Amino acid sequence: ITSNGGKCITIQADVSDEHAVVQMFERIDRELGQVSVLVNNAGILHKQCRLEEMTADRINAILTNNVTSYFLCSREAVKRMSTRHGGNGGVIVNVSSGASRSGSPNEYIDYAASKGAIDTLTKGLSLEVAAEGIRVNCVRPGLIYTDMHSDGG
Template sequence: MSSRTGKQPVILISGASRGIGAAIASQAAQAGFAVLVNFASDHEGATAVVRQVTEAGGVARACQGDVSDSAICAELVTAAAQLGELTAVVNNAAITGNAPGPFIGLEESVLRRTVEVNVIGTMLLSQAALRYWRAHPGPGRSIVNISSTATKAGSPSEWVHYAATKGAIDVFTRGLATETAAEGIRVNAVAPGMTQTRLHEDAGLPDRVARLSPTIPLGRAALPAEIADAVFWLLSEKSSYVTGAVIPVSGGR
């Protein structure tokens, strides 16, 4: 696969060492993208993702960095561009703070860190990509943000703070899409519902998926690959007339 300029297209994925991010990386490589795998601390997971891609004949590089730091975001974009032509950015990095429970008891440090990673990190990495694309114009550029259907009910008594950050992502997606449309840069979001990742176990809720699956019309949680499918539709030419959309992938919940 090559971009319209003849270079290999590159995708930069934040938080790609496991779960949804890793699934996106795998599908990207299969689609012919070179993959920049960003991770914050899970070096082992990121290395495994890169190994999977390269052993299948693809191109991938892992790059550690905190996306809530603007200098790091600029470095990630530069590193991605060294692999070919950067055409896609997926803002997947997000945390809950591993602190489920009523909002009244949430520690301020957890609240601030969740906002820094989920909201500011998404904004800063998007800004770094846009600045690079402004300096290196070309066709087919796209940003996909990972939101959540937790914005519907607000995740009461579990992760109100997390749900609120995802609401901010929805608004950011719509506004930025309007700003960048004239430059041919599309900005969309995918809002996963319950998904089979380690997020629940890491937060001390290993039974959460099983407990809530009966409330999902399709009767089960999503696989990470099913979320990646939606991301790749938004990155593809098949969605060339779609921008500013927030697409739920939630099994009807």
């Protein structure tokens, strides 16, 4: 990016942690300026299992990482992009999953439910901020062979 004349920074942050998200966006403000695009692409899953084997800790970890992070990052982006707050508008792209449609029975219904929440967040937020110059869309890729799926069994 920089060799082609662009400007970029690298930030490591736990996007499920509200304080970390606020700090990340404040650093972006300082070092890069106006935010115009946000791509929410957080997602974890745990070992394949059925619902009766899931613990509250597992379910909460999936929901916090896969849902809360999108809400927090979107909130901070909207504060900066919205014409209502003096911004120039922008775009938010949420990455969901084909699992939100299939439900991933006998494997990852917690993950599937978290991505279903992202589909709903996308719809609601798109209607909430459309008049403020922000377009919100979602992509829902199918199965992609990654380490994440290998780790899940």
